[in-house]
Every structure is written in C-alpha cells, then in structure tokens.
Amino acid sequence: MTEQEGLKITILKDTDEGSMGYESRKLLSDADFKFRFKNRVDFTNVSKTPLRIRLLRNAIVAEDLLADRSDLAILGLDMIQEANPGLIPLMPLGFAQCGLYLGVRNDIPYSSPQDLAGLRVATSYLVQTQKFFDKYGVKPIIVYRPGGEESFVNVEEGNAEACVVISESGTSFDANKITARELLLESEAYLVASPYLGQKRGSERFVQEFLTRITSVIRGRFYTGIVMNTPQRTLNDVVKLLPSAESPTIAKLEEAGWSAVSSLIPKTAFWDLVFKLQQTGVRDIYEQAIKKVVPNIDDPTILSMMGKIYRS
Numbered sequence: 001m002t003e004q005e006g007l008k009i010t011i012l013k014d015t016d017e018g019s020m021g022y023e024s025r026k027l028l029s030d031a032d033f034k035f036r037f038k039n040r041v042d043f044t045n046v047s048k049t050p051l052r053i054r055l056l057r058n059a060i061v062a063e064d065l066l067a068d069r070s071d072l073a074i075l076g077l078d079m080i081q082e083a084n085p086g087l088i089p090l091m092p093l094g095f096a097q098c099g100l101y102l103g104v105r106n107d108i109p110y111s112s113p114q115d116l117a118g119l120r121v122a123t124s125y126l127v128q129t130q131k132f133f134d135k136y137g138v139k140p141i142i143v144y145r146p147g148g149e150e151s152f153v154n155v156e157e158g159n160a161e162a163c164v165v166i167s168e169s170g171t172s173f174d175a176n177k178i179t180a181r182e183l184l185l186e187s188e189a190y191l192v193a194s195p196y197l198g199q200k201r202g203s204e205r206f207v208q209e210f211l212t213r214i215t216s217v218i219r220g221r222f223y224t225g226i227v228m229n230t231p232q233r234t235l236n237d238v239v240k241l242l243p244s245a246e247s248p249t250i251a252k253l254e255e256a257g258w259s260a261v262s263s264l265i266p267k268t269a270f271w272d273l274v275f276k277l278q279q280t281g282v283r284d285i286y287e288q289a290i291k292k293v294v295p296n297i298d299d300p301t302i303l304s305m306m307g308k309i310y311r312s
Helices: 020-030 058-066 077-083 126-135 149-153 171-175 204-222 232-241 267-278 300-309
Strands: 007-012 043-045 051-056 072-076 088-092 098-105 120-123 141-144 162-167 178-187 189-193 223-231 249-252 258-266 283-288
Touching: 007 020, 007 058, 007 204, 020 072, 020 189, 020 204, 051 058, 058 072, 058 077, 072 077, 077 088, 077 126, 077 178, 077 189, 088 204, 088 300, 098 149, 120 126, 120 149, 126 141, 126 162, 126 178, 149 162, 149 171, 162 171, 162 178, 171 178, 204 223, 204 300, 223 232, 223 267, 232 258, 232 267, 258 267, 267 283
Parallel strands: 007 051, 007 072, 120 141, 120 162
Antiparallel strands: 043 051, 072 189, 088 189, 098 162, 098 178, 223 258, 223 283, 249 258
C-alpha cells in the first residue's frame, strides 16, 4: 500500500455522548487527526494525512475488516472474539467497558450451566455462546436473535429460558425479569487490525505513526504530572516513592537545600502518593495536566503491535 492509497479505519456510527462511536471520534481528534463528517456521508478524509475514516454499524465492522475493506477499526472485544479467528486485536482503549453475560429467566431454577440442557438460549453471539456451553459439556437449544434478546426471553413472552447478551449496567435484565448468572467476557473498545494490513507493504511508516499518536493519547489519559519542592535531605526517599517508568526530573532551587522534582504518575495513585510525600517534608505539591505521553521510538508496546500486523 502506498501513502497515496491511504489507510482506512472504521469506527461505529453511534454519536451519543459516551457511546463507543462518540469516544472513538474523540480519541482520533485528541490524537490531532483533523476531520469532519458532512451530513449523511459515512466517510471522510483526514486533513494532511493518508488516513480515511469510515462509519459503519456495529454488526458489520468485523465483516468489513475480514473482507479487506478496512485496515483498522475500533471495535468491542466481544465483537472481535465473535469474529475469531482472523482479526488482530492490538490494544485496549479504556472506554466502552461492558460484559457478555448469560442471563436466565427468574422463574427458571439455576445453579450451574447444566441446568440449561435442552432449554432455549437466545443470542446474537453464536460463537461465544457455543464455546461457553461446550466447555461445560451442555447442549442447550441456541436460538439466533439479532438484538432484543432480553425482551425475547421475558417471562411474559416465554420464547426462551435464557440469553447471552452484552450489557453495561444490567438494567435491561431487571426490566425483563432476568438474572445475570455467568460472565462470559469482560469487554471494552479495542483497536483492531485487518489480517490483510500486513500484506500491504509501504504502509509501515504511517501505521507506526498512527499507533504512536493513539498510544500517546491513551497514556495521557492514564498519567498525570506531579511537581513538588523537596528538601535535599529526603530526596532519595522521595524518588523511591515515585512510580515513574523513567527517572524523575530534578532541578536545584535558588533556596539552598531544596530541589524541584517532577514526574509522571498514574492518575489513580495521585492522592495516596501526595500524603506519603508530605511525610517526607515535601512542600508545594501541584498536579500538572498531561494530554499526551509519547512512546519512545523503541517502545515495546508499539513494536509489539507492529509485529502483530507485519508478521514475517
């Protein structure tokens, strides 16, 4: 693939705030890819890059990748596993977390998957449902239902005794008098590659740039900066407390016996670390917002993703 031919990435159509499609657009925008979709048009070029973005419905994104109509996509792990084998999961993106659950009607006695032998299980996840019951040596009647599985299983409807369905909060189970009994998969949004991308030589340079830009945003969301004034006598203790992947930056202050220390830390560690640092005599701590953490040129995450795509 030449740079003139470009790189195609597919994301979901949904644009409601917090949805996978919305968060996918935001991720690309935060990585400084400039694009705008015109009304009723489901594709667009990205300004000053060989990147083209397409919008598709969730159910056909995996099919699109396997048919070599897209090179990359942002898709839920549940859909990636359902399309297995073939697709190449590259990295989790930290949004659209949900679970693939086995839900059983409240009027059906349940203690284990064996209780569903010979009963009807509605799902659109045929591959993972079959795999789950095969693991337990159980043979239910698997009924394909492309959406709305919970209402199909509803006690009043009585079309099936159980369902395997993706759920974020479980509220649809409660509304339909169903109880989640088993978690088959914890899912979230993933960056995934087509199995054909690695055959398109000439794409490597821009693919690596794309992965680097996306990874820098994901890491920026995970990390924050911490800056503090540290007494020289406890500097070594402070450095030991910092969970930085690289050495912190240390600069001597004009006031004798003090240094300014700055470091990247996980956002979730900030407050616990603040109180520990204060015990060492550190003063004037402040948080420094981080937008991007750019991977080094030899970053193992980037090299690993490139290796998955361009298998020799």
